[in-house]
Amino acid sequence: MDITINIGLKSYPVVVGKDLLNLLGVKVSQLGFKKVLLVTDSNVGPLYLKTAKQSLIKEGLDVAQITLPAGEIYKTVAAIELIWEKALESGLDRQSGLIALGGGVVGDLTGFAAATFLRGIGFIQVPTTLLSQVDASVGGKTGFNLRQGKNLVGAFYQPQAVIADIVTLMSLPEREYYNGYAEIVKHGLIIPSSGLLDFLDENKDKVLKREATFLTELVKMNVAIKASIVTQDEKEKGLRSLLNLGHTAGHALEEIGSYKTYYHGEAVAIGLLIACSIALERGLLNEKTYLQVKNLLQNLNLPLRPFGDIDPKIWWEKTFSDKKSASGIVYWVLPTSDYQALYGQKVDFAEFRKAIASLRKGD
């Protein structure tokens, strides 16, 4: 069953299931598109571009394609310009659509290009990584990085549909597959009734085997959580900032690693532990839940600490370049024992340093 996302005056379906790439043409055609530009990257293109394209052509769609270089370091305005140019060259007009076939980077770039080309054309998300299926493809955040930081430029732009084919998760390299789980653990910590952390604990073997029914269920649970938050607060005036749990320290860490050292989920996993450690120290989180999170992350092959030594002062300062900082103040999200995180929390450097130090314990 599709999940419907109602946001602002719009509404769109998120379809999750097996072998959906073969149905892409039917879905896109139903949305009324005649001409589309398929945007993918050098990792995903060789695996799925052909299937996606054939499915579209079979339904009589006029299909152009562009393959971008893969990786967060290419999430720049230069990539956006390539998409705009290709869209022009392919004769796309205001009735045409862009289809993002790939992970979060492809989705964010394609979404921004769709939001701005001719002041806005159609957009369909086909996320192919676990991370983008459970998180990035839902909610309408699009954009790219400046050299000063991540996602500093962008637009809120909702797709007409999200089509998540579980089959694409089978081909993910180990590191990329587990990369998706940090946001899942995060979701488990912000919605009290989700039961998500227990669900993960109970299905360790299915995580490992990438069992399709389990993954379909897991992606749906996460889409539902994300949807419930973004539909209440599209433009991040309040509630939506809960989704930043683990991201204050995480984004800073990614920046320190020049977006190369850490995958997003890896940085978020470490960021989650820092937030948990601060919350533990404040008495918001009990030892049991703290250990549950730590063990879960470990079981999910996610790092529990940075790959090398980082000066806490430098790390701390990097947290201020995050775009959520309102007039120099950085608000943190902190978890609680009842899985109901709190946003708008001020944290001082002493707490942060102590939390970093605690990451080294228990080796």
Place this chain on the structure above:
Amino acid sequence: MDITINIGLKSYPVVVGKDLLNLLGVKVSQLGFKKVLLVTDSNVGPLYLKTAKQSLIKEGLDVAQITLPAGEIYKTVAAIELIWEKALESGLDRQSGLIALGGGVVGDLTGFAAATFLRGIGFIQVPTTLLSQVDASVGGKTGFNLRQGKNLVGAFYQPQAVIADIVTLMSLPEREYYNGYAEIVKHGLIIPSSGLLDFLDENKDKVLKREATFLTELVKMNVAIKASIVTQDEKEKGLRSLLNLGHTAGHALEEIGSYKTYYHGEAVAIGLLIACSIALERGLLNEKTYLQVKNLLQNLNLPLRPFGDIDPKIWWEKTFSDKKSASGIVYWVLPTSDYQALYGQKVDFAEFRKAIASLRKGD
């Protein structure tokens, strides 16, 4: 009295009058801003940046500034990048605002930068040319040019306020001043009850003298016309396309002149005459109204024909690169004798060629 524009879920004032630059600080402060980036260009900066800045500083605002090179050829993504960089460097956050101090190019660039920086921050228009006061600053179209054509990338993004100081019109060079009148004549042709063309006919001397009370009235009339259209159709699904009267041939002409030969209003004036000529030939427009428009444009120092010979075939083909072309079809707007233009009109090459030939007559 301010004109209020209600668009989508938002509403914002357009303030028109004398010496408003001195009140800029008060207005911006009332909107709740603490930190702003003033964006201007190398033409307008030397004349008005100091006054604007002092007015803002006087109200305790934290003010950064950037001066872009002036001219349509600099309306590119490179200019947008300069604004983003400056905004970052100046520590702007989501509570900050960008202020566009200048003509249409500065307004479009600044608006797009505001729409996308941190996924959208505050935006105030301070149009300093007649063209931008009567047209570009109202309606929320922002964006920039690609080498393939004008305004191919952009966003619909409404300002929090438009502040039009009539005094800035006094310093406009002749050519730039009259450049604003083509859109005014266009407005007179699309709203039957406006009386705008007669108003212009009756006030020739005040046009020439740039009489402040007359100009205030004129700008207000035009803002009201534009507002009445864009509030009914923000995203240009139908009615708003009336505003493209004169722009099909006009945009093509600007492109042929590489955005250097013709000012926007000059190209639109010629485009208006072509549309009028086609409408005359079809019997939509009578000879009397046709001549009224032609004489008005002439009195307003606007060109009645291109500055050199242009191959009609090349000009025709350029009309198809306009972004409004839906799947290869270009819809024209044609005027009628009761000043109520029709949109969605198909025109063929023979008609277009004949209209171009008619521009040469009556020398």
